[in-house]
Amino acid sequence: VDLPEVEAALVARRQRVLGPAYRLFYETPVHLVRGEGVWLFDPEGNAYLDAYNNVASVGHCHPHVLAATARQAAQLASHTRYLHDTVLSYGEKLLSYFPSELCHVMFTCTGSEANDLAIRLARAATGGTGVIVTENAYHGVTAAVAEFSPSLGPGVPLGAHVRTVPAPDARAGDPAVTFTAHVQAAIDDLLRHGIKPAVLIVDTIFSSDGVFAQPAGFLKGAVAAIRAAGGLFIADEVQPGFGRTGAAMWGFQRHGVVPDMVSLGKPMGNGYPVAGLVMQPHVVADFGGKARYFNTFGGNAVACATAMAVLEVVEGEGLQENARKVGAEFAAALRGLRDPRLGELRDAGLFFGLDVLDGDRPDAAMAARIVNGLRDERVLISATGPKGHVLKIRPPLVFSGDHVGIFAERLVRVLARV
Numbered sequence: 001v002d003l004p005e006v007e008a009a010l011v012a013r014r015q016r017v018l019g020p021a022y023r024l025f026y027e028t029p030v031h032l033v034r035g036e037g038v039w040l041f042d043p044e045g046n047a048y049l050d051a052y053n054n055v056a057s058v059g060h061c062h063p064h065v066l067a068a069t070a071r072q073a074a075q076l077a078s079h080t081r082y083l084h085d086t087v088l089s090y091g092e093k094l095l096s097y098f099p100s101e102l103c104h105v106m107f108t109c110t111g112s113e114a115n116d117l118a119i120r121l122a123r124a125a126t127g128g129t130g131v132i133v134t135e136n137a138y139h140g141v142t143a144a145v146a147e148f149s150p151s152l153g154p155g156v157p158l159g160a161h162v163r164t165v166p167a168p169d170a171r172a173g174d175p176a177v178t179f180t181a182h183v184q185a186a187i188d189d190l191l192r193h194g195i196k197p198a199v200l201i202v203d204t205i206f207s208s209d210g211v212f213a214q215p216a217g218f219l220k221g222a223v224a225a226i227r228a229a230g231g232l233f234i235a236d237e238v239q240p241g242f243g244r245t246g247a248a249m250w251g252f253q254r255h256g257v258v259p260d261m262v263s264l265g266k267p268m269g270n271g272y273p274v275a276g277l278v279m280q281p282h283v284v285a286d287f288g289g290k291a292r293y294f295n296t297f298g299g300n301a302v303a304c305a306t307a308m309a310v311l312e313v314v315e316g317e318g319l320q321e322n323a324r325k326v327g328a329e330f331a332a333a334l335r336g337l338r339d340p341r342l343g344e345l346r347d348a349g350l351f352f353g354l355d356v357l358d359g360d361r362p363d364a365a366m367a368a369r370i371v372n373g374l375r376d377e378r379v380l381i382s383a384t385g386p387k388g389h390v391l392k393i394r395p396p397l398v399f400s401g402d403h404v405g406i407f408a409e410r411l412v413r414v415l416a417r418v
């Protein structure tokens, strides 16, 4: 692709400075300088409709959040080894959104670290090492977590203690039955190899597997199975958490289960790096007696003040309800498109996976053309799933009906062209 001079120079500089392991979105990369609400702006001032970002979940550069960050940064920025109110006030507030069994929270800077801590705690608590994940799951970048993140591909080998199960696709039978059976088979396989199961960990909306949200409740049997085998259930809420699914604050709540641990990240600080792990006390009791946990930046005062402001906005602006309401409008608009290339839509709140098909076969090339076509129309989405044929649409929670209209109009234009 022929890029304008400025962008071509930035691409060359990236390769020089950052080396070969980074990837950019889109055939024509997007150069951004500013964000506001659901909009992102390039240096010429062109506005891009952000229908993908779940980090800036309450809207890019939200003034209430920025003010809280600035206020705390001007007062005290310190870690968790001094007495300070901020980490406790935020912890109490955050825990008030969870079932009462989940009553401790530990803070990290990234979702990867939260899952890394979760696996350490699980191994200490259960004496097991076995990990069960879905076939195309992503849980993070640390060495331990990459071992159970199969979406990283064949270049990143899975651990010998890791078993994968197919994603809960309702087209392959009732997930309440099939998913439970697959998890049970993985448990049996671990045991047959002399490996004691430690955890079943799932992203509760199965985002990188292609988005599998329905029917609510299907996780119950699998959670019972891992517990019966002496293992724990970890809900990875890094993507669905903080109101996105509309029905509830957390994705696991749609399934009527109470996890042993819940990992949080991305939208928690609306762009400020803050993440954490919420847990039941039995998970950490033994570990806490023997080991200590210190994360220099995890739970620092500025992170907690920022995260507190994010919760205030989610609550004050009714964003979970907005995700439910606008999500339903968005789903209706997408289902109304009636293009033969668009297959099943799977959704919960403002989280959508839309299959792109050639006949009844996955069509990743067409999905890529749609994603790039939308980028040229200044609408940002991506594609997901093991075959890359699922359009992944996941806008900030402040998305409105008007934004849905803009999105649908531009998607129709793209579909007519690609």
Ligand code: PMP
Pocket: 109, 110, 111, 112, 113, 115, 138, 139, 140, 141, 203, 236, 238, 239, 265, 266, 275
């Ligand atoms: N879990 C899930 C489900 C994720 O999507 C991600 C990030 N894409 C992570 C964990 C890791 O979070 P982070 O990038 O903050 O380490």
